[in-house]
Structures are given as structure tokens and as C-alpha cells.
Amino acid sequence: MPSSSYLIVGEKSFLIDPGYKNESLPLVLKELLPSGAELQILLTHGHIDHYESSFEIKRTFGATIYVHQRDVKKVSIGALREVLSRKEEVQSHWRSLGFMEFEEVWRELGTIQALYVDPIDEVLPLPPSLKISESEELRVIHTPGHTSGSVSFLWSKRSVLFSGDLLLPSDQETWLSGPCFGEEDAFLEDYERSLKKIANISPELILPGHGEPFSNVTERISEIYLKKKKRKKEILNAFEKNEKLTAYSISLRLGDKPKGYPRLFHVGMIFELLKELEKENFLKSEIRDGVILWRKV
Structure with missing residues (x-):
């Protein structure tokens, strides 16, 4: 838009x-x-x-x-050139999310920047x-x-x-x-x-x-928090018993439709909500080979 x-x-x-x-x-x-x-x-x-x-x-x-x-x-x-200049750092971050579309998205970012x-x-x-x-x-x-x-x-x-x-x-x-x-x-x-x-x-x-x-500023901000609460509930319901998931795999399970660059935004927001759910003692995380895995407590 x-x-x-x-x-x-x-x-x-x-x-x-x-x-x-x-x-x-x-x-x-x-x-x-x-x-x-x-x-x-x-x-x-x-x-x-x-x-x-x-x-x-x-x-x-x-x-x-x-x-x-x-x-x-x-x-x-x-802005994109600044991101592209940090390839190693960004790649490491995406890996921690379990993001599996790295090469595709990196090419997409480069193509957009070239325009x-x-x-x-x-x-x-x-x-x-x-x-x-x-x-x-x-x-x-x-x-x-x-x-x-x-x-x-x-x-x-x-x-x-x-x-x-x-x-x-x-x-x-x-x-x-x-x-x-x-x-x-x-x-x-x-x-x-x-x-x-x-x-x-x-x-x-x-x-x-x-x-x-x-x-309606107050109402709009309240809507944002209500949507976040609903999304957190959806994330918790995505877990099976004793299952360990990445932010990326949860995005797929929740049916987030965008692919490539747009999906990255969904995965990033899920990652933020996972961290919040861990602080609230609903989830526990561990790092394995640079990838953050989450499970229900």
C-alpha cells in the first residue's frame, strides 16, 4: 500500500x-x-x-x-542496502528463527534493492x-x-x-x-x-x-493488544505434547500464507510472542546448533 x-x-x-x-x-x-x-x-x-x-x-x-x-x-x-551489508549477522539471526527460506529471501531483497x-x-x-x-x-x-x-x-x-x-x-x-x-x-x-x-x-x-x-486512538491501541492476546493463544495451541518447534515452523502450522520476504515478518512477530510467553512461564526455549527450539512447560 x-x-x-x-x-x-x-x-x-x-x-x-x-x-x-x-x-x-x-x-x-x-x-x-x-x-x-x-x-x-x-x-x-x-x-x-x-x-x-x-x-x-x-x-x-x-x-x-x-x-x-x-x-x-x-x-x-x-534501507535494504544496510540490511544486505550485514549478511552474516542477518543470516545467523534468521537461522535462530528456524527460517528455511534464506536464499530465496536474500535474492528477493537484492532484486528489490536493485530497482x-x-x-x-x-x-x-x-x-x-x-x-x-x-x-x-x-x-x-x-x-x-x-x-x-x-x-x-x-x-x-x-x-x-x-x-x-x-x-x-x-x-x-x-x-x-x-x-x-x-x-x-x-x-x-x-x-x-x-x-x-x-x-x-x-x-x-x-x-x-x-x-x-x-x-479513536485508545480503541485502536486496545485492538492491537487484543489481537496480540489472540495470537499468543493460537501459538500455544499449535504445540503438541512434548513437541519442540521453531518460530518458522509455528508460522507454517498457523497457516501464514505469505512466502519469502512477507513471511519473514510473520515469523519475526511470532518470535517476539514466543519470548513473551517464555517470560510468562508458558514456554521454555533451548538452542541447538544455533536454532532456538520452543516447547510447552
């Missing part, structure tokens, strides 16, 4: 998540921006579906590109806040989980939150980079801490990274 882009026009103008390359975007911006306006590009995180057109917009309008320090490398060299030319360009770390005008500002909130450098932008005066991929509409799910690619600070615990931050702020309107805006 295409990402959502947002434009704030003020004394300084901000383009949040310009998305994939789009020939019409520079033309639209020329129509909407005041003559000589200073434009800043703000990225909620370093995934190409949110930032690819940033470089063209920068060249056309002299814009400055900002992303959280933890995701600067993803944007400056390309994009990510120029190394100046990308700056986000400051704590950005002024829209003398009386209004965007507050930068570090909300890791989807990536280690994911952020949300809070327009406090209007109680609006640009959530990126942290909080999406109910027909979509946020995938975590930690369990998929071994990325630090992008695991389930990080994601849930970020959700609590947003719940405490309780904005009136969410403008997400994909899909339609929504306002």
Missing part, C-alpha cells in the same frame, strides 16, 4: 514522508508552496516507501532532509522540535518499534499526531524490524513502550503512514 504524505504550509513548510518517486509531486508542491518558501522534509523512519522521492524534492526545492539519528544510515545508503538508486546525500538528524510559526511547533517523539529510529510528530496546538508506521488503521499491522533483521531497539517491547507514549498523549487525530486518518 502506498505511504501517506502530508504538507504543512506555514512560515516554514514541512513535507512529511514524501513517499516513492512520483513525477507529479514536484508539480503539486509548486502549486501549493508560497514563492520562495523554505521547505523541510521530515521522515518518520528510514524505509524507502516513505523517503525515496526526498532526494528529487531536495534538488528541486533546496529542501533539507531530516530523520532520526538511528535511521540516518538507512536513508543515506538505502532503486539511493544516492548518498546529506541527511540530518531531527532536532527535538520544529517551529511552524512563532506560536506553533511540531514536537519530535522517538517511537521505536517499526525501526529503531522511528518517530512521530505531534502538532500539539491542534492535537494531531503524524504517526508514521507506529500506529496504523485497524485493517493494517505494524511490522517490527528487530525480529526480522536483528535491528536493535526495534522489538516488541520497544514498540509497546512507544504505544504507551502515544496513549499518554492521547491526540485527537492520527495521520498515519498508510491508510486513512482516524481519531
Whole structure:
């Protein structure tokens, strides 16, 4: 699904998540921006579906590109290229999940990366806040989980939150980079801490990274936790007596249909829930030849 882009026009103008390359975007911006306006590009995180057109917009309008320090490398060299540069580390992590489609997925990632030319360009770390005008500002909130450098932008005066991929509409799910690619600070615990931050702020309107805006923030966060509870029950029911399973084999048993790259996200989330179930004393793990095996207690 295409990402959502947002434009704030003020004394300084901000383009949040310009998305994939789009020939019409520079033309639209020329129509909407005041003559000589200073434009800043703000990225909620370093995934190409949110930032690819940033470089063209920068060249056309002299814009400055900002992303959280933890995701600067993803944007400056390309998110998939960063993963591909860590082959041994990522391969070891996938092996621990029991993931059996390594070669297929690795080729798929390489093919996807080859479709994009990510120029190394100046990308700056986000400051704590950005002024829209003398009386209004965007507050930068570090909300890791989807990536280690994911952020949300809070327009406090209007109680609006640009959530990126942290909080999406109910027909979509946020995938975590930690369990998929071994990325630090992008695991389930990080994601849930970020959700609590947003719940405490309780904005009136969410403008997400994909899909339609929504306002039922508390209900949406509750839905996420209810879905997690249901998934944990399904995982426990997948075990036969005295059986030892990997995260990958559980994904297959639960009937997760995607293959290759998309299945990796399912396996990663199952891995996170397995760890949580072990902390709750429902499961026990052991490592055999680099593979983590799980069994019911």
C-alpha cells in the first residue's frame, strides 16, 4: 500500500514522508508552496516507501532532509542496502528463527534493492522540535518499534499526531524490524513502550503512514493488544505434547500464507510472542546448533 504524505504550509513548510518517486509531486508542491518558501522534509523512519522521492524534492526545492539519528544510515545508503551489508549477522539471526527460506529471501531483497538508486546525500538528524510559526511547533517523539529510529510528530496546538508506521488503521499491522533483521531497539517491547507514549498523549487525530486518518486512538491501541492476546493463544495451541518447534515452523502450522520476504515478518512477530510467553512461564526455549527450539512447560 502506498505511504501517506502530508504538507504543512506555514512560515516554514514541512513535507512529511514524501513517499516513492512520483513525477507529479514536484508539480503539486509548486502549486501549493508560497514563492520562495523554505521547505523541510521530515521522515518518520528510514524505509524507502516513505523517503525515496526526498532526494528529487531536495534538488528541486533546496529542501533539507531530516530523520532520526538511528535511521540516518538507512536513508543515506538505502534501507535494504544496510540490511544486505550485514549478511552474516542477518543470516545467523534468521537461522535462530528456524527460517528455511534464506536464499530465496536474500535474492528477493537484492532484486528489490536493485530497482532503486539511493544516492548518498546529506541527511540530518531531527532536532527535538520544529517551529511552524512563532506560536506553533511540531514536537519530535522517538517511537521505536517499526525501526529503531522511528518517530512521530505531534502538532500539539491542534492535537494531531503524524504517526508514521507506529500506529496504523485497524485493517493494517505494524511490522517490527528487530525480529526480522536483528535491528536493535526495534522489538516488541520497544514498540509497546512507544504505544504507551502515544496513549499518554492521547491526540485527537492520527495521520498515519498508510491508510486513512482516524481519531479513536485508545480503541485502536486496545485492538492491537487484543489481537496480540489472540495470537499468543493460537501459538500455544499449535504445540503438541512434548513437541519442540521453531518460530518458522509455528508460522507454517498457523497457516501464514505469505512466502519469502512477507513471511519473514510473520515469523519475526511470532518470535517476539514466543519470548513473551517464555517470560510468562508458558514456554521454555533451548538452542541447538544455533536454532532456538520452543516447547510447552
